[in-house]
Amino acid sequence: MTEYTKYRVVFDDPDNLDETTKVLIPAKEWLDEAMAGKLPPIWVYWQLQDDENKAREEGRIESFSHDPEKHELQWKAPRIGPLTEEEAMEYLVMKDLPRKCWAEEHNRPMFRIVRTEEVPSDRQFRNAWEMVE
Amino acid sequence: MSTIKVDNLQTTGGAPLHSARAWVNFNGTGTVSIRDNSNVSSITDNGTGTYTSNFSVAIPSSNYSYAVSAVWNSTASSQMHAGRRNNSVMTTTAFYHESSNNLGSAFTPSDSPEFVSTVFY
Numbered sequence: 001m002t003e004y005t006k007y008r009v010v011f012d013d014p015d016n017l018d019e020t021t022k023v024l025i026p027a028k029e030w031l032d033e034a035m036a037g038k039l040p041p042i043w044v045y046w047q048l049q050d051d052e053n054k055a056r057e058e059g060r061i062e063s064f065s066h067d068p069e070k071h072e073l074q075w076k077a078p079r080i081g082p083l084t085e086e087e088a089m090e091y092l093v094m095k096d097l098p099r100k101c102w103a104e105e106h107n108r109p110m111f112r113i114v115r116t117e118e119v120p121s122d123r124q125f126r127n128a129w130e131m132v133e
Numbered sequence: 134m135s136t137i138k139v140d141n142l143q144t145t146g147g148a149p150l151h152s153a154r155a156w157v158n159f160n161g162t163g164t165v166s167i168r169d170n171s172n173v174s175s176i177t178d179n180g181t182g183t184y185t186s187n188f189s190v191a192i193p194s195s196n197y198s199y200a201v202s203a204v205w206n207s208t209a210s211s212q213m214h215a216g217r218r219n220n221s222v223m224t225t226t227a228f229y230h231e232s233s234n235n236l237g238s239a240f241t242p243s244d245s246p247e248f249v250s251t252v253f254y
Contacts, residue, residue: 020180027167030174030189048191065194074190096175096187121164
C-alpha cells in the first residue's frame, strides 16, 4: 500500500479558458492498483470513450450501452505491469483528463502534474488561481 | 484477499441483491481529498461546490442511477442541496455533481466537508 500520493493534476479546459483551473485528485486505491500492475492498456478506456462520444454525436446516448466484449477488456485485457507513482499519474492524465487537454497542441500547456502543497488550499484563492508555465 | 465471482446476487429467500457500481466520500473543503471509495480512480475539483467522479471501471450503460448528498459546513440556518445539472456531464466514465446552499436568498455553489456520491446499475 502506498502512502497517499503527493501529486495532483491541475488543468484548464481549452474550450473554456475563462473557467477556474481544475484540480484532479487521484484515489489512493486506484494508485495502489496501478503500482501493483493491475491496469489494462490505456487504449481499453479510449475505445470505450470513443464509442460513447460517437453515440452522443449520433444522438444515440439516451439508450447507449457499451459493447460487452469491449467493456470486459477493462478486466480481461492483459495487464500492463507495475507502474511507478509518476507513471501512474501520467496514465491517469490520459484516462481522466479531457483528451483535448493533452492530445492536442495549444499555445501553452493545458495541464501540469504538481505536488499537493503547490495547490492553494483556500477556495477563493484557488478559484482565482491560474496555471502558468 | 479472495475474489468472489458471480453473475447474480440473491438473498437466501431468493430476492435479488444489487450492490453499488461506484461510490466515493470526499472532503470538498480546503485541500480536497478522498476519504474512501470503490471503483473511483479520481475526482476533479471544478470550482466551488462542483466536482467530477471518474470511474476506475466504466459503467456498462449511460442509464445508471445515482444518489448524492452533501453536509453543510456551518451552524447557520440554511439548506444544503446536492445534485446534478441537467446539462452536465454524465457519462459511463465520469459523473459531474455539485453542492449548493441557500445561505443567501438563492442557492449558490458551496463546498461541503463531506460529499458522498453513489452510482447504481
